[in-house]
Amino acid sequence: MSLLGEHFLSIDQISLDEVEKLFALSDQFLPVANRKMIFRPLEGAVLGSLFFEASTRTRVSFEAAFNRLGGSVCSTTGFTFSSMAKGESIYDTSRVISGYVDILVIRHPDKGSVAEFATATNVPVINGGDGPGEHPTQALLDLYTIRTEFRRLGKSLAGSHILFVGDLKYGRTVHSLIKLLSLYENLHVTLLNPPELTLPGALLDIVSRRGHRVDTCHNLASVDGKVDIIYATRIQKERFSDESIGGYTQDYHVNGNFLSQVGDGHTVLMHPLPRDSAHEANDLSVSLNKDPRLAIFRQTDNGIPIRMALFASILGVDKQVEREFRPVGWWTPRAIGPGDTDFSAI
Amino acid sequence: MSLLGEHFLSIDQISLDEVEKLFALSDQFLPVANRKMIFRPLEGAVLGSLFFEASTRTRVSFEAAFNRLGGSVCSTTGFTFSSMAKGESIYDTSRVISGYVDILVIRHPDKGSVAEFATATNVPVINGGDGPGEHPTQALLDLYTIRTEFRRLGKSLAGSHILFVGDLKYGRTVHSLIKLLSLYENLHVTLLNPPELTLPGALLDIVSRRGHRVDTCHNLASVDGKVDIIYATRIQKERFSDESIGGYTQDYHVNGNFLSQVGDGHTVLMHPLPRDSAHEANDLSVSLNKDPRLAIFRQTDNGIPIRMALFASILGVDKQVEREFRPVGWWTPRAIGPGDTDFSAI
Amino acid sequence: MSLLGEHFLSIDQISLDEVEKLFALSDQFLPVANRKMIFRPLEGAVLGSLFFEASTRTRVSFEAAFNRLGGSVCSTTGFTFSSMAKGESIYDTSRVISGYVDILVIRHPDKGSVAEFATATNVPVINGGDGPGEHPTQALLDLYTIRTEFRRLGKSLAGSHILFVGDLKYGRTVHSLIKLLSLYENLHVTLLNPPELTLPGALLDIVSRRGHRVDTCHNLASVDGKVDIIYATRIQKERFSDESIGGYTQDYHVNGNFLSQVGDGHTVLMHPLPRDSAHEANDLSVSLNKDPRLAIFRQTDNGIPIRMALFASILGVDKQVEREFRPVGWWTPRAIGPGDTDFSAI
Structure with a gap:
């Protein structure tokens, strides 16, 4: 077409x-x-x-x-x-x-x-x-960012490991990007989210059916191997009826520690923005603002x-x-x- | 000038x-x-x-x-x-x-x-x-629409029959268009409105003084002859202190039945818009949306x-x-x- | 730079x-x-x-x-x-x-x-x-206005007498313009304001340090000599806790009488706008709108x-x-x- x-x-x-x-x-x-x-x-x-x-x-x-x-x-x-x-x-x-x-x-x-x-x-x-x-143009610019970052780093999409972290239930940008990614071949997708904020089953089916490897985990230590992309999203406190979110903080707060555990020197950090800098505990940390791996502004560009x-x-x-x-x-x-x-x- | x-x-x-x-x-x-x-x-x-x-x-x-x-x-x-x-x-x-x-x-x-x-x-x-x-540019585009529709149909303004229906008291677009029309010659203007929403006397005087024929009526059956133009307007319920408007509905609701009673295959349907599609009883019906006589979008164009x-x-x-x-x-x-x-x- | x-x-x-x-x-x-x-x-x-x-x-x-x-x-x-x-x-x-x-x-x-x-x-x-x-561009256009008005009148900035009247405490346009003016040489600046609305000391110091003459007064009669520029500002009633402002009206209301007392045929009248025409007693009078000395619109231009x-x-x-x-x-x-x-x- x-x-x-x-x-x-x-x-x-x-x-x-x-x-x-x-x-x-x-x-x-x-x-x-x-x-x-x-x-x-x-x-x-x-x-x-x-x-x-x-x-x-x-x-x-x-x-x-x-x-x-x-x-x-x-x-x-x-x-x-x-x-x-x-x-x-x-x-x-x-x-x-x-x-x-x-x-x-x-x-x-x-x-x-x-x-x-x-x-x-x-x-x-x-x-x-x-x-x-x-929000289809957001999904396109996200995938285009992965593509240009990989080109810069001499990597290819096939065989790459992409980590989605945060609210994977309500984040429409994650849903659209995952659909787009599933058109490609041989990806390793890891989903790291609180149990209450799991990716909808229909989307999981789409990715799995295409033969990609999909891991789901609820804590940082369970992520298997180093990742090429971290796609972080904001966890909105109002999604939770009680204070249970407090306990997850260390696992979904994308900061230097997080990056050193699952990434390496060439891991690309993405986020659909806005991030909540006023309450950053469940979001991407501003402490990474000077890190060249932070691609969030190249992404909006x-x-x-x-x-x-x-x-x-x-x-x-x-x-x-x-x-x-x-x-x-x-x-x-x-x-x-x-x-x-x-x-x-x- | x-x-x-x-x-x-x-x-x-x-x-x-x-x-x-x-x-x-x-x-x-x-x-x-x-x-x-x-x-x-x-x-x-x-x-x-x-x-x-x-x-x-x-x-x-x-x-x-x-x-x-x-x-x-x-x-x-x-x-x-x-x-x-x-x-x-x-x-x-x-x-x-x-x-x-x-x-x-x-x-x-x-x-x-x-x-x-x-x-x-x-x-x-x-x-x-x-x-x-x-709202003078609205009056100009209304008259321009009548002119282009008539040209398409091989009709001329002189001798034509124009029906205004709805709220003729408060509708400023009707007032301005009637003033403009009265500059031309030999029109037949029919005003169809609830008695509470009659055209102001000063405007009636202008049209009559110029020698045009003006009929005023309050029900559809009284319209004399087929019309070339139906210019419909919205009747706002809030204009009425009681529920009296209910009784008029059948006479001011411009739908297929209305059109077949006063119009023919070449009658042009106009409206200054917006029309109230949520409460269409006193307005132009959406059931006419596929009718080629409906000129309301050619009018806004x-x-x-x-x-x-x-x-x-x-x-x-x-x-x-x-x-x-x-x-x-x-x-x-x-x-x-x-x-x-x-x-x-x- | x-x-x-x-x-x-x-x-x-x-x-x-x-x-x-x-x-x-x-x-x-x-x-x-x-x-x-x-x-x-x-x-x-x-x-x-x-x-x-x-x-x-x-x-x-x-x-x-x-x-x-x-x-x-x-x-x-x-x-x-x-x-x-x-x-x-x-x-x-x-x-x-x-x-x-x-x-x-x-x-x-x-x-x-x-x-x-x-x-x-x-x-x-x-x-x-x-x-x-x-609001630095306002200060620039104010100074540019003084310059072009003086050029039209064959005057120069050096040696000129500039009167600021009204609220000199909170008016940021006055502060910025005074800073810019102090870059030039040999000015006579008169400040006419209610005692409650005096120019901040730090600004007074800047002007004085540069060797300009600065007079401060609270009533119109005290202004010494004719002025080349009147820069009027609005006094907002809400700045005063009581009704004390009423007594000042005659001294800060820039009208024909004011102009004849401190100005001459070539005095230029400026104002950062907006002026409060609904309550003009403490502001620039609309009665001067036809006076060619009124430069407020040349100023916005x-x-x-x-x-x-x-x-x-x-x-x-x-x-x-x-x-x-x-x-x-x-x-x-x-x-x-x-x-x-x-x-x-x-």
Whole structure:
């Protein structure tokens, strides 16, 4: 399936071949994302950015990616969408806005609502997160990060060992990433989580059926062997009815000790963010901020090339890439810390 | 009167000749509005979009129209306008913002406030709706829709029969459209409304004085003859102190039965939107969504060429149109339903 | 120090030489700010405009200035910044957004928070106001206004008499402007304020140490000689525990009488705005709105060239200015009142 003119609502709709094409295109966009080159094939196009649920980082990432391609953005946040408050259906809202813009990014707190939006519109809709449903561009940028980190380290995905730690029950980014990963071959996946926050069985089935090795454990000492990737997630205290979470702290607090027990000098540290720095006991520690293995900001940086590639594929401006690049005429950023994207290398 | 450099606050200020010029220009802009061509004479210009009252659809329509002409938009919604909260006058706010932008679109809940804004500024102000006052661009796009639908059907405005149904007392879009229509000749206007929601006498006088035939009735059976246009509006239950509205339902609920009684195969169905799909008994029924006579989305689509034409006329970039068009380089939408604009025909 | 690639957090970091360079560049940008010429070196660049505290005028001024240079803007207002509500640190937020944009403007209610943002990012940060801290671009545009008004009047800064009136204790714009002015030589500064709202001692020391003459007085009659500039500020009633402010009204209400007592035909009237027109007794009177000596709107107009110059200096596109200008193709505003910028003269 080509993405041209299509909605992008779920990672289930995209094949391994299409993922690889998108990543190759993202690679081509890196000089634009990193502000070395200009490429503006979408001058005159308009993105409708409808965030019925606030998510500034995701919104700015989509909008900046569209701006980098030369397009303009019409943006709205929250349910200031007055007409919907007056009883307007998603069908009407969607169809009306479709007349104004070329493509829509929609985030909505209700699962399935973005797909409902898509049925009524004649322009492509990208799912920017539909509550407990999907957030497919996050899964793409996560996998793209694993791929670029491995390339840097001379590793390959096949045969690698990936540790997911934290809340694996409610974390939709983990679910989508695991689905994407399972398309590849011969992985070793370890799931480290409190018993109350286990990965849903349906997802476990998908991974196991594909022949990957899956270990499930509830304490750090049980992790078998060194891991190539640690994908950490936040454990929200409010998930627990009592204080039982207190006892797990040492096993799910991703800090220097954690890293030395299951990782080595080339282990890559990822996190979908935000992390709760105010209560970091059940999350990724800020003490690792200067550690070059911390890839969380290279990971968010990757949101731009991935989203550029997605816009370009859907709107069909993915052919003239590179040939039409021209150099940026202004100051561009340099890496300031070990966790930064190395702009000079691009 | 030319629109060049002028405020556009009320449909009263615009002559039949100017309306026709604006519509001819809107026709020229259709290929841009429908994303076939690019025209960017306003690169470098900035629109100030001040929506003191939320109205996402209207705001996005104005902003996308300005973007399509190449301009940038600075937008604000709601009374986050902190300085006005601190006692700043409309005069000061208006004059300050004027120094930053080339043109202003203002929506405000208070009648007359947009005109007050206009007195203090040295840039043109477009009224995006001032509460119970006016919403002149809505009236223009409504009339433009009647014109394009009639052209498609081979009909002419002179001699046509137009039915307004619903709340004709408070509906400002009906008031403005009726004023505009009365500039033309030889119309048959039927007003179908609950007795509590009758068109204001002053407006009735305007239409009658011009020699048009006006029928007023309170039940569907009294409508005399088949109509060319049904312009439906929402009846808000809160307008009634008791439950009396219940009895009217069958007469003001625009559905298949309604359409078959007063219309024929070429009757055009319009509505200013939003319609209340959650309580559709007193509004336009969603059961007509697949009916090609339903023009409500072609009507909202028309907001773009109309607003482009208005911006271009006021800012004086209406001369080089077409000569400077260049083709769009990306995927453009196609009609997906019978109620859609037929892009292939453009 | 060059501004290239640097943060701009405080006026303390900028030298007299750098101020003068910035003003010369602002002069060059006047034809763009006044919509006579187009200059778009930042096509493809993205500004992140993060206003954690609403300030529409300041936000629009920054965003329009960036748009005038050809750049795009991603904007957010208020603490809809959901991830920070979830316990995310300023460090993480800053670093993530840095991956999306070329430069950041940040306004935040907490003193020092903008500087904290700057430590985590690899793109330049401009302080758009950090609560009781600084608002350095306001100070720059204030000084630039004094400079351009004096030039128009054939006066020079050296030897001039500047009167600050109102709340000199809490007004951060007064503090920053006084610091900037003290870089120059041989000024006569008069401070006219209620005893409760005196300029902080540390600032008084700075001005006095530089050899300027400083008079402090609490009533209008004590002002010694005619003044060249009146810089008025709003006295907020809530600063006083009792009704004592009532007695001061006549001395701090800047109206025609005030102006005739301390000024002459060439006295320039400034104010950082907003002024409280609803309770003008302790503020600048609207009765002076038609007086050509009122420079408050020329002052806000100056926000555009100053902010363009700052963006251009930091992003390094300040070299090709003028050579690459091309004329505007649309209608441009003219002065409508005596307090307006005279566009014809530019």
